[in-house]
Amino acid sequence: MxxxxxISERQxxxxxxxxxxxxxVPFLVAAQNQDGGWGFETKSESRxxxxxxAIRSLLNSGTSVSEQCLSSAYNYLLRAQLKDGSWPAMPxxxxxxxxxxxxxxxxxxxxxxxxxxxxxxxxxxxxxxRDSRLWRRILGRSRVTVSSHDDSFRGWGWTPSTxxxxxxxxxxxxxxxDSRESWRPRDTSNRLELAAGLLYDRMCPSGGWxxxxxxxxGIAGEPLVLxxxxxxxxxxxxxxxxxxxxxxxxxxxxxxxxxxxxxLAIARITLxxxxxxxxxxxxxxxxxxxxxxxxxTVLTVSWTSLALSPKRxxxxxxxxxx
Amino acid sequence: xxxxxxxxxxxxxxxxxxxxxxNAADYQxxxxxxxxxxxxxxxxxxxxxxxxxxxxxxxLDPLNVMNTHPxxxxxxxxxxxxxGASEVFIGDGPAMDRDTEAILESVNLxxxxxSLAGIFHDLNLDDVARVSLPTxxxxxxxxxxxxxxxxxxxxxxxxxxxxxxxxGVTLSLKNMFGIVPGGCYGWPKNALHWAGxxxxxxxxxxxxxxxxxxxxxxxxxxxxxxxxxxxxxxxxLIFGDDPVAVDATGCxxxxxxxxxxxxxxxxxxxxxxLETAKIHEVGEKVNSVRRPFSVLPSFSExxxx
Numbered sequence: 001m002x003x004x005x006x007i008s009e010r011q012x013x014x015x016x017x018x019x020x021x022x023x024x025v026p027f028l029v030a031a032q033n034q035d036g037g038w039g040f041e042t043k044s045e046s047r048x049x050x051x052x053x054a055i056r057s058l059l060n061s062g063t064s065v066s067e068q069c070l071s072s073a074y075n076y077l078l079r080a081q082l083k084d085g086s087w088p089a090m091p092x093x094x095x096x097x098x099x100x101x102x103x104x105x106x107x108x109x110x111x112x113x114x115x116x117x118x119x120x121x122x123x124x125x126x127x128x129x130r131d132s133r134l135w136r137r138i139l140g141r142s143r144v145t146v147s148s149h150d151d152s153f154r155g156w157g158w159t160p161s162t163x164x165x166x167x168x169x170x171x172x173x174x175x176x177x178d179s180r181e182s183w184r185p186r187d188t189s190n191r192l193e194l195a196a197g198l199l200y201d202r203m204c205p206s207g208g209w210x211x212x213x214x215x216x217x218g219i220a221g222e223p224l225v226l227x228x229x230x231x232x233x234x235x236x237x238x239x240x241x242x243x244x245x246x247x248x249x250x251x252x253x254x255x256x257x258x259x260x261x262x263x264l265a266i267a268r269i270t271l272x273x274x275x276x277x278x279x280x281x282x283x284x285x286x287x288x289x290x291x292x293x294x295x296x297t298v299l300t301v302s303w304t305s306l307a308l309s310p311k312r313x314x315x316x317x318x319x320x321x322x
Numbered sequence: 323x324x325x326x327x328x329x330x331x332x333x334x335x336x337x338x339x340x341x342x343x344x345n346a347a348d349y350q351x352x353x354x355x356x357x358x359x360x361x362x363x364x365x366x367x368x369x370x371x372x373x374x375x376x377x378x379x380x381x382l383d384p385l386n387v388m389n390t391h392p393x394x395x396x397x398x399x400x401x402x403x404x405x406g407a408s409e410v411f412i413g414d415g416p417a418m419d420r421d422t423e424a425i426l427e428s429v430n431l432x433x434x435x436x437s438l439a440g441i442f443h444d445l446n447l448d449d450v451a452r453v454s455l456p457t458x459x460x461x462x463x464x465x466x467x468x469x470x471x472x473x474x475x476x477x478x479x480x481x482x483x484x485x486x487x488x489x490g491v492t493l494s495l496k497n498m499f500g501i502v503p504g505g506c507y508g509w510p511k512n513a514l515h516w517a518g519x520x521x522x523x524x525x526x527x528x529x530x531x532x533x534x535x536x537x538x539x540x541x542x543x544x545x546x547x548x549x550x551x552x553x554x555x556x557x558x559l560i561f562g563d564d565p566v567a568v569d570a571t572g573c574x575x576x577x578x579x580x581x582x583x584x585x586x587x588x589x590x591x592x593x594x595x596l597e598t599a600k601i602h603e604v605g606e607k608v609n610s611v612r613r614p615f616s617v618l619p620s621f622s623e624x625x626x627x
Contacts, residue, residue: 216546
């Protein structure tokens with residue numbers, strides 16, 4: 001029973017590895033539904049997004065997890081795939097969404113899922129946000145300017161045929177990088193370049209990203225931690241860029257004041273992936289995690305586990321070059 | 323599912339709506355009493371019922387100017403318990419930032435409500451059910467909505483008195499955008515924008531109509547709202563069981579014409595009363611609490627002469 005897993009014991013709380021081994025992994029294993037998937041919260045319906053993060057977290061935990069647990073989780077994802085190759089964000093839906101990127105990333109670890117991943121990536125690369133279509137761009141230029149986007153760039157939206165946003169663009173880029181080169185659709189490199197251009201274009205003036213509105217009616221938007229992290233992780237393998245440096249500085253400066261478990265976990269992974277030393281923070285991740293039991297969702301637990309796992313292969317810690 | 327879509331009543335058949343307007347100078351003195359006494363005016367059927375309070379939590383807001391103030395949320399919760407509700411939950415699905423925990427911490431809700439365990443529901447991550455849209459105002463034929471919202475007996479929209487850079491104003495009807503789950507539609511809920519903001523507001527409010535509406539206008543926001551505007555102290559709280567009438571009154575308090583706000587004009591034909599003649603004001607009168615709010619130039623036609 002999840003409720004019986006106690007993490008307040010100091011020997012566990014004071015040790016990140018212990019938290020992963022003694023709390024996060026047992027929590028995730030116990031929260032798995034009969035159908036092999038995970039819901040956002042314990043006892044909630046299985047969805048693709050939390051299932052992807054739970055799988056990724058368990059694979060990176062450095063703790064042995066039963067074959068049955070993982071195979072039923074993969075099978076849930078395979079059953080959830082729609083005929084057009086995409087994955088829906090909610091059960092019963094017949095339209096694909098941004099979670100297709102997460103599913104492709106997670107399934108890319110196994111050669112046997114090649115067909116599923118290829119179908120998913122094809123769907124992604126055939127989805128063009130409506131705001132970047134030629135007639136929309138012409139229409140947009142005839143209106144009063146609300147935002148200062150360069151609409152020649154093109155990323156991905158949360159749902160098909162809408163607009164490009166920072167997070168789904170970052171996840172789609174990551175899905176393409178996570179897959180083997182031979183699995184990617186043709187012309188992927190052009191799409192990736194446009195997406196990277198979009199991320200740099202949508203960066204807030206002070207560094208960092210929000211959902212994708214750096215300026216509205218001439219006023220600078222405030223960056224957000226999670227959006228900034230996903231964008232920086234997507235740009236991880238790109239050559240150095242002044243905007244990337246500015247955003248990393250923003251994240252490092254903001255890190256000590258982060259007040260949420262999820263943001264602190266992903267910020268930690270991001271800074272470590274870039275070889276940055278972690279700035280001192282008021283709240284330590286495992287203490288915050290302990291105090292906010294009511295928000296212990298599958299995502300929060302998965303991200304915390306990933307952040308604290310010393311054996312992480314997903315964006316592993318890079319030793320500082322300094 | 324306990325809640326059902328409220329029947330759409332043609333405007334000429336609707337009875338007159340009552341709206342309570344109260345002065346409230348700040349977020350401290352006598353707030354609980356003002357809210358309880360105002361709710362009592364409506365004899366609400368909440369005895370032994372479950373209630374969900376849907377505040378407007380849009381972003382990180384340590385100064386509490388863009389979100390519904392936590393003291394209003396806490397005092398409303400307390401008042402519904404005093405009226406006999408069996409459970410009073412709080413739930414929202416912030417639209418621009420998926421880190422709901424960070425938003426809750428920034429507004430310091432815990433220090434007003436106490437532990438949020440079992441009380442706060444992140445509607446972005448809730449289990450969902452497919453709901454047909456009776457109004458079909460937008461291009462959406464159906465929406466996935468949180469089971470928490472659909473399952474409670476009594477739904478309360480607690481909005482903030484704000485202008486909005488796309489919709490003109492954001493009050494109790496626009497606040498219901500927050501029940502649409504980001505886990506299905508993303509952050510922001512962009513599918514609604516593409517379906518048309520004004521018509522989506524109508525569809526959402528017809529599919530999951532709030533049973534009661536409260537507007538926190540003690541400190542509102544003018545100009546480039548709902549996030550980047552300027553704080554505007556208005557010292558007022560507005561209550562009512564017809565959200566359209568409450569929003570129309572909110573507009574008039576801001577010195578704006580509700581019939582010029584596109585979604586409100588349509589809501590006046592479909593969902594509730596908009597005209598002054600069909601709204602009975604209890605407590606303060608609009609004229610005595612009016613505080614003109616500035617709007618972006620693109621909404622200058624909303625300003626009452």
